[in-house]
Amino acid sequence: MLQIENMVTGYGKKQVVNGIDFEVKPGEFVCIIGANGCGKTTALKGILGFLPLTSGAVRMNGNDTSRLSNKQRARLFAYIPQLHIPPFPFKVADVVLLGRTPHLTSTVADVTKRDKVVAYEAMKQLSILHLAEREYTELSGGQQQLVLIARALAQEPDLLVMDEPTASLDFGNQQLVLTRLHVLSRAGMAVLMVTHDPDHALFCADRVIVMDGGRIILEGSPSDTITSEIMQRIYSTNVCVANVQLDDGQTRRTCIPLMTTREAPATEYAQTASAVLLGMKGNPS
């Protein structure tokens, strides 16, 4: 569906993304991870057309998106930004209705009945109908982000594109947003998400793209890509990726940051920790 071919982009003459190739298939949840400044947000801006491409192409269903107008592009991609507060206390229902903008025949004309129904269904799908009459600015960060996701759904896009949608949310709200995203993805929505937290990628991604220095260094399933070695390499810190057994018997993979000690080399330390964690909740027998 979405194909990125040798995309080079950046700010003015400064190239930040140096030729990346990847694709997102229908219904797939793809996460891009990498350290600050690795070019993951810049890559998103190139895909969304916020930045001009120096070379390469972004194709959606085979069509080059650089030839499309903002309006046409907005029917393919819906963008969910990092949380920020707009200056005016719009009603939640009105914010979601703005997602219909690319489908209006003219912005002077009134929205149609169908636009209202689509916006309503989007709120229903994210279970935020009870917030519809509230003011957007007085919601919690997690709820605000759900409203923006509903607005994105109202665009009826082929792909949701998100730039760290959970940044600046507290622990509970991060989980709230990720869980709803996961449900959406299970219902067939394709998602491309940039995240700063590898645990989020482990939580909901089908496929992970690891970026470093403006290039893709690795691509694959979460368990193949998010390993102690890779995490240590891209984040330059001591990390242990461990499988933890939960009380109900399920095993979950997670990243654990470690204190950097001189005595124990990183990898050795990580392996020890991994073993300990697995044994921690081990079988009673």
Place this chain on the structure above:
Amino acid sequence: MRNRYNEKHTERNIVNSCADPHASLASENAALDLYSTQYLARRILICSLVLVFIALLSFMLGRYFAWPPEVWQAVKEHITDFVAHLQNPDAISVISDLKLDAALFNIRLPRIIVVLLVGMALSVAGASYQGMFKNPLVSPDLLGASAGASFGACLAMLLNLEIIWIQLFAFAGGMAAVFFVMLINKAVRADAILGLILGGILVGTLFSSGTSIIKLVADADDKLPAITFWLMGSFASITVKDMLMVLPAMVLGFILLLAQRWNLNVLSFGEEEARSLGINTNATRTIVIFAATLLTACSVAVAGIIGWIGLVVPHLTRAIVGPNYKVLLPTTMLVGAGFLLIVDNVSRLLFSVEIPIGLLTSILGVPFFVFIYRKNMKGW
């Protein structure tokens, strides 16, 4: 490609959307209910009625006071007279009270109409700028339109030009100032909003200095007082000619801004979000700036500097109908017109000498602003 639909979900989707017509009809009704704007329509109707009432009141009040029956009589006579003269230019006038007729139709009517227009213009321009610059504390002179128009008018007065030229110079000055701002914005190549605000500050300062220089060299006996008085803003000498001059440009400005009211909602969420929602942000910004400058320059040209309306009225209107530009923009025009008309009545009736309305809007605007801000603290 995997099939990601699990059974439970598919079931739910069917129930929601297609299989059960009652369910979908119910959600359709709920959606229409949610987006019903009836309560807003009522509030807008009340605003309109209040405006009509104030306008009629302004028609009666003045040094030559007239009760409603007298006004009604005069209006009837004026129309009859007008029609009679259309048919036969030599017809004998049927107007019984010539003084009242002159007061109503040569002085009060054009003045009231221009006050309404200026009130609408400044408020709608201010509201639009507040959305476009994502900042509730912005007024329509942000990009130097007022400073440029003042400079133009003062220059014309210094050159001893006629009133029509003063107005044209003011208009040209306002448009030129904002044009320079656009050039600076292009030159600095910063973020579009930042570049515009920076340009506005620079150009505003430049033109204000120009105005000061003109004041410095102006004849202190007659020109300087005229310039100073003009800068304080006044509707005292409005004629039918003034009204006809600004009317077309202002109507154009109103139409352009009202056509952008959906886009203004989207723009207030920021540049990138607006683009991702399919808005051509550059085109929208250019239209809004052009229309707002047109309105501001026309206002200054015909009535001088009238501050605070463009800042206060949009906030007052948000307190009445909420922040959605679809409703806010037309309503702010009604409220702005009514607000300025009240202030204008005070300015001409309070004392035997008229108080310059620009002073009065500032004096009334500041406490009023504090009042609304306190009431609406959580946001606009």
